Structure formats: C-alpha cells, structure tokens
Amino acid sequence: MRKPFIAGNWKMHKTIEEAVSLVRALKKELANVEGCDVAVCPPFVTLPAVREALEGSDIGLGAQNVHWEDEGAFTGEVSPLMLVGLCDYVIIGHSERRNVFGETDEWINKKVHAALAHSLKPIICVGESLEQNRAGETEPFVGGQVRAAFEGITAAQAKLVTMAYEQIWAIGTGLAATGEDANEIIGSAVRGTLADLYGDDVAQTMRVQYGGSVKPQNVAEFLSQPEIDGALVGGASLKAPDFSEIVKKGLAAHLKQ
Numbered sequence: 001m002r003k004p005f006i007a008g009n010w011k012m013h014k015t016i017e018e019a020v021s022l023v024r025a026l027k028k029e030l031a032n033v034e035g036c037d038v039a040v041c042p043p044f045v046t047l048p049a050v051r052e053a054l055e056g057s058d059i060g061l062g063a064q065n066v067h068w069e070d071e072g073a074f075t076g077e078v079s080p081l082m083l084v085g086l087c088d089y090v091i092i093g094h095s096e097r098r099n100v101f102g103e104t105d106e107w108i109n110k111k112v113h114a115a116l117a118h119s120l121k122p123i124i125c126v127g128e129s130l131e132q133n134r135a136g137e138t139e140p141f142v143g144g145q146v147r148a149a150f151e152g153i154t155a156a157q158a159k160l161v162t163m164a165y166e167q168i169w170a171i172g173t174g175l176a177a178t179g180e181d182a183n184e185i186i187g188s189a190v191r192g193t194l195a196d197l198y199g200d201d202v203a204q205t206m207r208v209q210y211g212g213s214v215k216p217q218n219v220a221e222f223l224s225q226p227e228i229d230g231a232l233v234g235g236a237s238l239k240a241p242d243f244s245e246i247v248k249k250g251l252a253a254h255l256k257q
C-alpha cells in the first residue's frame with residue numbers, strides 16, 4: 001500500500017509572521033498523526049522561517065516553483081541549488097504556472113531534471129481544462145503532459161516523484177470532481193501513462209494526489225479511492241484547523257480501503 005501524502009500549496013499567501021504562526025499551529029494539531037506524509041509549500045521568502053519553525057516535526061517543506069539553472073542572469077527566479085537544504089519537495093508545472101506564466105512542457109521537463117539532480121522531490125502537476133474535458137480530450141492531453149514531464153527521466157528517478165492531478169476548473173472554485181471520476185482519470189491518464197513509460201511495478205509505487213477544492217467535507221471521497229494517494233490542497237491549507245482536519249479525515253478514509 002502506498003503511504004498517503006497530503007500537501008498544502010499556499011500559493012501567494014502569508015507574510016513571514018503569518019506563515020510561522022500557521023506552521024506552529026499545524027505542528028501542534030498534527031503532532032500525533034502517523035502513517036501519512038504531510039508537507040507545506042509556502043512562498044519562497046517564507047521558506048527559511050518556516051524551516052526553522054518546523055524543527056522537531058515530521059511535516060515536510062516544499063517550494064512552489066524552481067528554475068532549472070543553478071545560477072545566472074534570470075531576474076526574479078530561484079534556482080534548485082538555492083533550495084538544497086531548505087526544502088524536501090518542489091511543486092513543478094502547477095496549472096497557474098502553465099496558464100498564467102506561460103510555462104511549457106519543455107520547461108517543466110527541465111525543472112524536473114534539475115530538481116532531481118539536486119535531490120529535491122518533484123510534485124508534478126497535470127490536468128485538463130473544462131473545454132478539453134468536455135471535448136473528451138482528457139486522456140490524451142493529461143497523458144501527453146505526463147510523457148513530456150518525464151522525458152529522459154529514469155525509472156529510479158521517477159520513483160521519487162509525486163504526481164498531482166488537478167482539473168483546472170476545480171481549482172479555487174468549489175467545483176471538485178467526483179471521487180470516481182478523478183480515480184478513473186488518474187488510473188488511466190496518469191498511472192496508466194507512467195506504466196507505459198516505466199512498467200506497472202514502478203507505476204504502482206508512485207503516489208498520485210488529487211487537487212482542486214479539497215476541503216475537510218470532501219477529502220474522504222477522494223482518499224477512499226484506490227488510485228488516489230493524497231491531496232494537493234490550496235485554499236483549505238491556509239487555516240490550521242481545516243488542513244489538520246483534511247489530513248486526519250483523509251488518512252482515516254485511506255486506511256479504511
């Protein structure tokens with residue numbers, strides 16, 4: 001059985017002070033939770049303070065983006081080398097990076113290579129738009145995103161990657177997919193593509209999160225599905241009681257399977 005993994009993507013929220021107070025609360029609320037990997041992904045500028053505040057806790061830390069070069073004339077970017085020793089994980093290819101900031105499949109692949117070369121564990125996001133879903137293009141589109149992200153990545157490296165399937169119209173809208181729909185798409189387009197690339201044994205070891213309007217009220221619907229190993233939580237990860245409840249309810253639903 002794959003160990004569940006629930007991560008909070010804070011996006012562009014929280015000052016340093018607010019970030020520290022949120023993780024202090026999470027440390028307390030999640031102190032006795034075992035059997036689930038948990039991570040928070042705050043904005044870059046708060047990472048050092050959050051790292052310090054997390055000392056003595058099992059909560060992991062992730063960045064929300066990374067450049068692929070170690071250094072250079074790339075104004076406004078943060079390199080993988082700068083994240084070494086600071087983060088365990090890095091989110092790559094979030095739909096907001098793809099759609100608002102124009103990140104391409106090729107860039108995302110370069111970022112995956114760079115992260116793995118620096119022992120940062122990627123959380124690679126994929127997902128289709130509402131139009132693509134309605135046009136029946138979900139499987140080829142999401143499958144294509146997975147193939148492109150893993151170009152040149154070995155099976156041993158792939159095992160270090162977590163996938164996050166986030167339907168674009170479910171993000172921040174309250175319109176989550178049904179557990180069954182998400183399970184089916186993850187099984188075919190995400191894990192199915194990974195099995196084509198690396199074989200079933202490798203694909204079965206890799207964790208796939210669902211993301212998009214995950215809340216304490218609906219997390220069990222997703223984590224009780226056989227193909228869904230966790231959640232990537234946006235809005236509901238910004239409040240300690242909500243995120244803690246998501247972790248506890250999600251873990252309980254996963255264990256009941």
Ligand code: 13P
Nearest residue numbers: 009171172212213234235
């Ligand atoms: P919401 O949970 O706010 O819908 O965001 C999901 C997401 O984009 C996580 O990466």
